[in-house]
Amino acid sequence: MSDDLPPDFDMEEFRRRQRDRSRIMAIAMGALAILFFLITIAKIGLLA
Amino acid sequence: MTERPPLTGDAAAGSDGYATMTTASPSASLAMPADWRDFLALTKPRVMSLAIFTALCGMLVAPVAIHPVLGFTAILAIALGAGACGALNQWLEVDVDGAMRRTASRPLPAGRMEPQAALHFGVGLGVFSVILLGMATNWVAAAVLAVSILFYIVVYTIWLKPRTPQNIVIGGAAGAFPPVIGWAAATGEAALGWPVSLPWLLFALIFLWTPPHFWALSLFVRTDYQRAGIPMLPVVAGETATRRQIFLYTIPMALSAVAPWAFGHTGALYGVTASVLTAIFLLLATQVGFRRSVEGDAMKPEKRLFAFSILYLFILFAAVVADAWILT
Numbered sequence: 001m002s003d004d005l006p007p008d009f010d011m012e013e014f015r016r017r018q019r020d021r022s023r024i025m026a027i028a029m030g031a032l033a034i035l036f037f038l039i040t041i042a043k044i045g046l047l048a
Numbered sequence: 049m050t051e052r053p054p055l056t057g058d059a060a061a062g063s064d065g066y067a068t069m070t071t072a073s074p075s076a077s078l079a080m081p082a083d084w085r086d087f088l089a090l091t092k093p094r095v096m097s098l099a100i101f102t103a104l105c106g107m108l109v110a111p112v113a114i115h116p117v118l119g120f121t122a123i124l125a126i127a128l129g130a131g132a133c134g135a136l137n138q139w140l141e142v143d144v145d146g147a148m149r150r151t152a153s154r155p156l157p158a159g160r161m162e163p164q165a166a167l168h169f170g171v172g173l174g175v176f177s178v179i180l181l182g183m184a185t186n187w188v189a190a191a192v193l194a195v196s197i198l199f200y201i202v203v204y205t206i207w208l209k210p211r212t213p214q215n216i217v218i219g220g221a222a223g224a225f226p227p228v229i230g231w232a233a234a235t236g237e238a239a240l241g242w243p244v245s246l247p248w249l250l251f252a253l254i255f256l257w258t259p260p261h262f263w264a265l266s267l268f269v270r271t272d273y274q275r276a277g278i279p280m281l282p283v284v285a286g287e288t289a290t291r292r293q294i295f296l297y298t299i300p301m302a303l304s305a306v307a308p309w310a311f312g313h314t315g316a317l318y319g320v321t322a323s324v325l326t327a328i329f330l331l332l333a334t335q336v337g338f339r340r341s342v343e344g345d346a347m348k349p350e351k352r353l354f355a356f357s358i359l360y361l362f363i364l365f366a367a368v369v370a371d372a373w374i375l376t
Contacts (some may be wrong), residue, residue: 009080017081024084035121039184042117 052172052251077345082165086155090138090166091131091173098361099130099226103255105365106227106247109372110234118184121234125181126226130174132224133200136168139163140205147276150269173234186338189232213281217297221257224251227365246313249304250368255302257361260294260333264354267291267336268347287341294338305364318364318371325360332356 005011103126107119114122138145138156146157155161174197182190205309231247232238239245244252266273266280267290273280282290303328309319332353341347 014080017083020084021081035124039121040119042115 061126082155082161086161087169088167089155090135090161092134092137093131095134096127096130098358099223101125101362102250102365103226103230103233105369106230106250107234108230108369109246110231112235114185114234119234121184122189122230125177125184126193126229128180129175130196130226132170132174132177133197135166135173136201139166139170140201141209142275144278148272149273167276181229185233186236186335188236188238189229192225192229192232192238196222196229199225209278211279213279213284215279216262217259220255220262221251223258224254224266227251227254244307244311246308246368249311249313250365252304252307253301253354253364254361256297258299258359259355260301260329261354261361263290263294263297264336264350264357267341267350268354270309291337291339295333298333298337302330305329308368314368314371317374318367321367322364323362329353329356329360 075127100123104123104355107114107122127213138154145151145154151157156163156166168301178190178194178197200219200222203214204222208215208219227250228238228247239247263281266282270280270282270287274283281293287291305322306319308314309316309322332349335349336353339349
């Protein structure tokens with residue numbers, strides 16, 4: 001695949017951005033799952 | 049923060065922040081993802097902080113206590129809604145931002161992100177924020193949030209901003225909604241009755257504070273607006289008229305600042321704080337309103353008024369909460 005890349009394509013930067021975005025998405029999804037759990041618990045009155 | 053390179057190569061429109069790098073072979077293509085920090089920059093975090101703070105204050109002065117988890121979720125949803133406004137505003141104004149020195153380094157005009165990615169991000173964030181607020185608290189608060197997002201995008205950004213120097217006078221309403229949303233999240237109602245309720249007086253304060261705040265800014269970034277073709281008051285009506293308008297709009301703002309005290313919604317702590325700070329605001333606005341800049345003017349009084357106006361609003365809202373929590 002690398003043979004087809006334009007000469008100015010920064011593969012290292014590409015990988016770094018992919019990795020960072022995956023991390024952010026994982027953190028956001030995990031935080032949302034916890035938040036939804038807490039909202040449910042609060043709504044049914046278990047955290048009152 | 050390190051400088052992120054723009055998307056280079058033969059970049060065609062992609063989705064989700066990816067700029068497709070086409071090569072000689074049509075079957076082979078690779079996309080450079082936009083950096084996550086650029087998505088964060090799209091949300092205008094500094095502008096968002098004012099919305100978060102005023103919403104929190106609206107929630108804290110409400111007569112009904114909200115569960116901390118639900119309160120946190122409401123503030124998160126309001127922040128996401130404000131972020132959506134920032135992203136959609138930047139998507140709509142990419143050409144304008146590119147023409148202004150102050151905004152030229154934003155992700156879209158700097159070429160670090162595809163416009164389609166900003167659109168998807170903004171719409172997704174906006175829809176999610178309204179659903180999250182509705183499910184966590186109530187649909188009255190969610191409806192007011194939806195109205196404020198649509199007002200900011202459709203009425204202010206698309207309709208008023210490119211057409212009239214009154215853009216921020218009417219458009220300022222969009223930024224004034226957060227205390228009402230915070231209040232509605234806690235109480236389940238928008239408090240539309242008479243006598244004028246506290247959240248709507250706080251709405252009026254932000255609404256009337258916006259013109260002197262933005263016109264002070266527009267006086268010292270006038271050339272930027274001129275270059276971008278935005279009909280801000282100094283560009284259309286000139287500097288003297290803008291200065292007079294700053295002074296004139298400060299008078300109703302001053303009245304709205306002391307109104308929560310006059311209507312009996314707050315005690316002396318807020319009353320004294322609002323009176324003192326509003327007197328300083330009036331003094332600075334008078335100074336700006338009746339001076340004339342000279343060639344090479346550093347515009348210090350205008351910058352001072354702009355900086356003070358931000359502090360003013362933060363302290364006044366903090367005083368409303370302190371008054372409600374400490375003295376009652």
